[in-house]
Amino acid sequence: xxxxxxxxxESAPKIDTGxxxxxxxxxxxxxxxxxxxxxxxxxxxxxKNILGTLMHSFIAMGILSIVWAVIGFSxxxxxxxxxxxxxxxxxxAGVGADPGPNAATIPYALFMVFQGMFFIIxxxxxxxxxxxxxxxxxxxxxxxxxxxxVYAPLCHMVxxxxxxxxxxxxxxxxxxxxxxxxxxxxxxxLVFMLGKRKEFAKGEAILxxxxxxxxxxTGILWFGWFGFNAGSALGxxxxxxNAFVTTNLGAAGAAMGWTFYEWFxxxxxxTLGFISGAVAGLVVITPACGFVTPxxxxxxxxxxxxxxxxxxxxxxxLKIDDSLDVLGVHGVGGALGALLTGVFATxxxxxxxxxxxxxxxxxxxxxxxxxxxxxxxxxxxVLTFVIAKVVDLLVGLRVDExxxxxxxxxxxxxxxxxxx
Amino acid sequence: xxxxxxIIKPHKLDDVKDKLREIGVQGMTVTEVKGxxxxxxxxxxxxxxxxxxxxxxxxxxxIIVDDGMADKVIEAIRAAANxxxxxxxxxxxxxxxxxxxxxxxETGSDxx
Numbered sequence: 001x002x003x004x005x006x007x008x009x010e011s012a013p014k015i016d017t018g019x020x021x022x023x024x025x026x027x028x029x030x031x032x033x034x035x036x037x038x039x040x041x042x043x044x045x046x047x048k049n050i051l052g053t054l055m056h057s058f059i060a061m062g063i064l065s066i067v068w069a070v071i072g073f074s075x076x077x078x079x080x081x082x083x084x085x086x087x088x089x090x091x092x093a094g095v096g097a098d099p100g101p102n103a104a105t106i107p108y109a110l111f112m113v114f115q116g117m118f119f120i121i122x123x124x125x126x127x128x129x130x131x132x133x134x135x136x137x138x139x140x141x142x143x144x145x146x147x148x149x150v151y152a153p154l155c156h157m158v159x160x161x162x163x164x165x166x167x168x169x170x171x172x173x174x175x176x177x178x179x180x181x182x183x184x185x186x187x188x189x190l191v192f193m194l195g196k197r198k199e200f201a202k203g204e205a206i207l208x209x210x211x212x213x214x215x216x217x218t219g220i221l222w223f224g225w226f227g228f229n230a231g232s233a234l235g236x237x238x239x240x241x242n243a244f245v246t247t248n249l250g251a252a253g254a255a256m257g258w259t260f261y262e263w264f265x266x267x268x269x270x271t272l273g274f275i276s277g278a279v280a281g282l283v284v285i286t287p288a289c290g291f292v293t294p295x296x297x298x299x300x301x302x303x304x305x306x307x308x309x310x311x312x313x314x315x316x317x318l319k320i321d322d323s324l325d326v327l328g329v330h331g332v333g334g335a336l337g338a339l340l341t342g343v344f345a346t347x348x349x350x351x352x353x354x355x356x357x358x359x360x361x362x363x364x365x366x367x368x369x370x371x372x373x374x375x376x377x378x379x380x381x382v383l384t385f386v387i388a389k390v391v392d393l394l395v396g397l398r399v400d401e402x403x404x405x406x407x408x409x410x411x412x413x414x415x416x417x418x419x420x
Numbered sequence: 421x422x423x424x425x426x427i428i429k430p431h432k433l434d435d436v437k438d439k440l441r442e443i444g445v446q447g448m449t450v451t452e453v454k455g456x457x458x459x460x461x462x463x464x465x466x467x468x469x470x471x472x473x474x475x476x477x478x479x480x481x482x483i484i485v486d487d488g489m490a491d492k493v494i495e496a497i498r499a500a501a502n503x504x505x506x507x508x509x510x511x512x513x514x515x516x517x518x519x520x521x522x523x524x525x526e527t528g529s530d531x532x
Binding site (some may be wrong): 205207208262267268270272273276312316325 | 467
């Protein structure tokens with residue numbers, strides 16, 4: 001989200017049709033990632049929870065689109081102070097066809113809608129951790145409260161020019177910290193507060209009911225991620241192309257890293273391993289995509305694939321019921337990506353970035369990344385805990401035993417996913 | 421009349437059906453089931469964690485015949501469903517009290 005601001009501007013900012021066309025397409029690509037996420041998660045849960053799981057993502061598209069337009073955007077990108085925006089943009093007042101302060105060559109409304117797609121998908125990410133047992137009403141409340149109280153301020157701090165993390169110099173090109181570390185931290189808190197699924201606690205096997213859906217979801221995520229990462233250049237330019245290339249290589253590197261490692265470690269390469277690796281790679285490259293070289297991206301991907309594989313093993317060993325491995329993939333992947341950005345970044349790729357550890361920048365960039373990640377984890381942990389506690393008191397977080405047995409589809413929605 | 425229930429390996433169904441036709445069996449009912457006896461399950465890996473899946477897919481056949489046919493049917497199934505490996509299945513025989521054809525109301529052997 002930085003490069004547009006680094007470009008020297010003429011007296012009056014002008015709309016660039018190429019930039020606008022690309023960011024329009026990117027916005028659509030990022031939105032498509034939410035259905036991708038829905039199917040990625042959906043395939044991994046049991047048949048009786050498929051609709052409930054899909055709903056966790058799709059409902060976000062509905063309600064958060066509206067919340068963002070009405071007030072979210074203002075809280076995230078209104079001028080405000082170092083921590084939060086303000087109410088000056090409520091109802092999208094003044095957000096129209098002319099460029100805004102965050103991107104010089106595209107309409108303000110386009111910047112708004114592009115950012116809105118991130119607002120939608122970020123909270124939907126943590127639904128994976130609490131799959132198969134969260135009450136729908138509780139989930140909906142947490143979704144909206146979290147998006148406004150946690151995401152909007154964090155987004156402001158990292159991506160708005162007034163934000164203190166932005167000023168502090170943290171590098172997050174497309175949302176490694178704002179999106180992935182934050183969602184994973186929230187997931188960790190919620191996993192703790194909701195407790196284990198019954199069968200998980202007993203050590204019984206809980207198997208994916210439709211892995212082909214998860215594979216399809218991964219394809220959609222990989223495709224949409226080009227919008228997530230390359231679109232964050234906010235322009236059709238060299239940095240966007242670099243982000244596109246590094247995104248693909250980060251995904252490929254991690255997918256192959258995970259697959260080969262699993263093949264060596266367990267004896268067979270698995271489909272679920274490949275797609276988990278691909279997603280991990282996409283997460284890892286997210287903060288770095290506009291700052292690192294393609295070869296750097298391959299290295300980051302390979303490291304990410306192996307590290308996240310082991311994180312997932314550890315989670316299983318510790319018997320943490322993070323149902324769909326949000327912590328191992330988005331949490332560890334996001335934090336790793338943020339740190340490695342401080343290592344592999346180079347101003348040769350993006351003059352608005354920095355030179356990382358490998359390019360003579362010393363430890364300072366890495367340390368700045370650690371500060372950003374650390375702050376995010378603390379802030380999100382505290383706020384998520386408070387939100388979840390409040391929602392628990394209002395409606396209760398978890399479905400009762402019978403409903404869990406019956407499945408979310410029937411108990412929460414009076415529906416059955418498959419009738420054949 | 422006897423009911424012959426056979427649990428067999430799914431890929432043997434066509435062989436069994438053909439053999440039964442040869443000896444004059446007119447009809448049967450087939451269900452997809454899961455089960456195990458002495459055959460071990462298989463291991464599946466999800467996200468690096470191994471699971472032993474004990475229940476294996478099997479096919480169940482149900483055939484009703486006159487008492488005189490029972491032995492021929494049992495032998496036909498046994499021969500056609502046999503692979504020589506663990507998990508080939510079992511055949512159970514029980515006695516049927518009565519049979520009725522719904523379309524015509526015929527009963528007994530006429531209904532078979």
